[in-house]
Amino acid sequence: DTGVSQDPRHKITKRGQNVTFRCDPISEHNRLYWYRQTLGQGPEFLTYFQNEAQLEKSRLLSDRFSAERPKGSFSTLEIQRTEQGDSAMYLCASTIDPPDEKLFFGSGTQLSVL
Amino acid sequence: DAKTTQPPSMDCAEGRAANLPCNHSTISGNEYVYWYRQIHSQGPQYIIHGLKNNETNEMASLIITEDRKSSTLILPHATLRDTAVYYCIVRVAYGSARQLTFGSGTQLTVLP
Numbered sequence: 001d002t003g004v005s006q007d008p009r010h011k012i013t014k015r016g017q018n019v020t021f022r023c024d025p026i027s028e029h030n031r032l033y034w035y036r037q038t039l040g041q042g043p044e045f046l047t048y049f050q051n052e053a054q055l056e057k058s059r060l061l062s063d064r065f066s067a068e069r070p071k072g073s074f075s076t077l078e079i080q081r082t083e084q085g086d087s088a089m090y091l092c093a094s095t096i097d098p099p100d101e102k103l104f105f106g107s108g109t110q111l112s113v114l
Numbered sequence: 115d116a117k118t119t120q121p122p123s124m125d126c127a128e129g130r131a132a133n134l135p136c137n138h139s140t141i142s143g144n145e146y147v148y149w150y151r152q153i154h155s156q157g158p159q160y161i162i163h164g165l166k167n168n169e170t171n172e173m174a175s176l177i178i179t180e181d182r183k184s185s186t187l188i189l190p191h192a193t194l195r196d197t198a199v200y201y202c203i204v205r206v207a208y209g210s211a212r213q214l215t216f217g218s219g220t221q222l223t224v225l226p
Contacts, residue, residue, distance in 0.1 A: 040218070043158065091158075101163075103160065106157050107156050108156075
């Protein structure tokens, strides 16, 4: 068990550029979550996958955001035309179907939009 | 999911017990109390959860009042590495696909 891995750890980009983050969950975990966290606040839910199906999306996930999980393994989160308000920590978490509902989080990708 | 109220910050002396309170007066009968913590620059880490009975694991103890309107997370012998933001979350029971809803948490600082 190597834990949830996220890449990159830090990303600096200019406003208007596109960015993509990757998350590799714990291998047997079929559920994968994306959260966003701004300074001083708790993480906020963005979206959730069960295997390859995206089952739930927050209203925080604007049209500029897209997430995929091909083949139900790793996941990517893309932000198009980044804005300064997108600057945040993007966290990925995974878990296995019930009864174990504990989420295992990665260390996140810190995005800074200049 | 029910909302929770936590103090924004607390201090604790190293080696002493840290008692972190959480109010969840609107909790429903099928909602569990979960605790996570987040050490600086890391993702949140699961600590413990419970429904109505007190729970203990290798990390902490969870005490839930009889009316379930509040709970206390106890770190029996706090160390400097326990300095973190602690989140109390209530959510629907096992089997739900509902996401965790984090509040602002309690910043626990363990002092040497």
